[in-house]
Amino acid sequence: MGPLQLSIMDTPAAAIVVKGLTKSFGSHVAIRDVSFTVAKGEIVGFLGPNGAGKSTTMRILCGLLAASKGEAYIGGISVARSPDLIKRHLGYMPENNPLPEDLRVVEYLHWRAALKEIPRGKQSKRVNEVLELCDLHRKASRKLIGSLSKGFRQRVGLADAILAEPEVVILDEPTIGLDPHQVLIFRQLLDTLRGKTTIVLSSHILDEVERSCDRVMIINQGRIVACGTAQDLRSEYCTGTAIKIEFRGDKQALIKAIATVHADYVLHAAAPRSANDWLPAQILGNKAPMNDELLLRTLSALPGVELRAFAREEPSLETIFIAATKRSWDTELKGRNASPPASTDAPRPPSTPVATA
Numbered sequence: 522m523g524p525l526q527l528s529i530m531d532t533p534a535a536a537i538v539v540k541g542l543t544k545s546f547g548s549h550v551a552i553r554d555v556s557f558t559v560a561k562g563e564i565v566g567f568l569g570p571n572g573a574g575k576s577t578t579m580r581i582l583c584g585l586l587a588a589s590k591g592e593a594y595i596g597g598i599s600v601a602r603s604p605d606l607i608k609r610h611l612g613y614m615p616e617n618n619p620l621p622e623d624l625r626v627v628e629y630l631h632w633r634a635a636l637k638e639i640p641r642g643k644q645s646k647r648v649n650e651v652l653e654l655c656d657l658h659r660k661a662s663r664k665l666i667g668s669l670s671k672g673f674r675q676r677v678g679l680a681d682a683i684l685a686e687p688e689v690v691i692l693d694e695p696t697i698g699l700d701p702h703q704v705l706i707f708r709q710l711l712d713t714l715r716g717k718t719t720i721v722l723s724s725h726i727l728d729e730v731e732r733s734c735d736r737v738m739i740i741n742q743g744r745i746v747a748c749g750t751a752q753d754l755r756s757e758y759c760t761g762t763a764i765k766i767e768f769r770g771d772k773q774a775l776i777k778a779i780a781t782v783h784a785d786y787v788l789h790a791a792a793p794r795s796a797n798d799w800l801p802a803q804i805l806g807n808k809a810p811m812n813d814e815l816l817l818r819t820l821s822a823l824p825g826v827e828l829r830a831f832a833r834e835e836p837s838l839e840t841i842f843i844a845a846t847k848r849s850w851d852t853e854l855k856g857r858n859a860s861p862p863a864s865t866d867a868p869r870p871p872s873t874p875v876a877t878a
Contacts, residue, residue, distance in 0.1 A: 535594075536561045536689055536719035537582065542591035544577050551577040552743040562716040563686075565743070566730035568842055569740035575723045575808075576616060578740070579691050582721070595689055611689040612682035616697070616723075618674065619732045622667025626657055628678055629666060630684060637685040651680040653712065656706045671698030675697045679707070683714070688804040690714070692722040696729060708733055731838040747845040751838055758844035759836035762811045764804045766820070767830035769797060778823050779804055782816050799829065 537559035544551045544562040552574040559565050571576045582593055584604030591602040591610060595607050621629060627648065634644040655676040661669060662870050666677060675698050682690050696704055704726070711733045714720060724730050730737065739747040739754075747754055751820040772790065779786045782808065790802030804816070813833060820828050 532548045534560060536563070536596060537721070538592075538594040538597075539578075539582070540592045542578065542581060542593060543589050544574075544581060544586065545589045550720050550743055552581075552740075554741070555740070555745055557738055557745060557748060559719055559721060561719055563736060564711060564715060564720045564722070564732035566720055566737045567740065568727070568737060568838075569723075570846060574743040575740055576693055579613075579721070579723065583611065583691060584608060584621065585613075609685075610687055611691060612685065612687040613690075614682040614692045614695055618678035620666045620674060620677060620822070623665065625661045625663055625665055626669075627652065627707065629677065630807045631830045633681050633684055639685055647684060647686075648685040651684050653793075654683070654710055656703070670704050672700055675699055676703065676706075679710070683710075683718070687718070689719045689721075694723055694725070696724055696726055704729060727838040727842060730848075737838065737841075739842060741846045746848070747841070754841045754845065755836050756810060758841050758848070762806050763834040763836075764811060764813065764816065765830065765832050765834045766802050766828060767799050767802060768820075768826055768828050769793070769799045770826035772800075774823060775820065775826050778819050778826075779816070782812060782819055786811075786816075801830075803834070820822040823863065 535558045539555060539557050541552050542555040548590060555574070557579055567575055567579070577586065581588050582595065582600060584600050584607045587601065596610050596706065598606055598610070600607050624632070630648045630651065631644060634648055635641075639647055649658070652662050656691065657673070657676055661673050661676075664673075665676065669677070675695060679692070679695055696707055699707060708729065708784070711720065722730070722734070736748070738745055747758065749757070760765075762863055768790075772788075772793065776788050779788055786804055786806050788802060788804055790800050793800055804811075811833065816851055821870060
């Protein structure tokens, strides 16, 4: 291995290791002291507001941008010391994917297969595989790239990223411009790669990230402010819980019954138009954990009230994202001796707009 041995880290279980990355552009610090690891075969969602540092971090991982400080390793190999070697181990799809408009899709992928040093005897087979995986084989393989819609161009970029079967794939906003059918194909593609390929993807489609990713990292103001599974982050950032119900009957009796289970529980429901209306509602517990079983038994036995729906409502990834970035802003303001916002409560889980009882 020669001098490359100096670049190898003793982290065999990690596909990506990032330690203290900082990148400055003049006086502007784009990312500051960013550290994280990604396990082999893991799919990680990388979230943040515009300008938070997502693309900068991804470009450093791909060897396209040099960090001002810190270290990044792909498969134990230092990105800074061996950028050319790193590119043999990863696929990258940038947000604004540059594609040659005068080549046909199949021609472009064959050209890229040669550049990626896929053996000549395997190129046609692999190109056909990615055309099918990305649903390009039926309608787009013989078309000029310049004639394709935004969604099809995104799929060509995705096919290019996975063409050489890299160990690590980094995708920056891969679902921009995709219609719901194409997003479903993208999700299925991730499922085929799960456990075999390490994937880091950024996206503003938070529901898609939650469905597809094993873990989520949130960056804000150039710093990692949250990292974990969606359920871990719910426990940390969304202490309030909610149960969705549908009922009809005596609303005031329902409110009193809920209070007997716990004084902190509050009913939010619309005003009924008639006594026979089925009403959607929420039971919120902002401090106390919900005792679902006791609550269900109490409401089911309540005279004058019928219950036909009862389900816990988990806070969405959007709620977590807002809470995590808000907390980081609050911390920054306090660090500058500024007055914090009037309310620092984490947002409640989203729901259908209803009137307070």
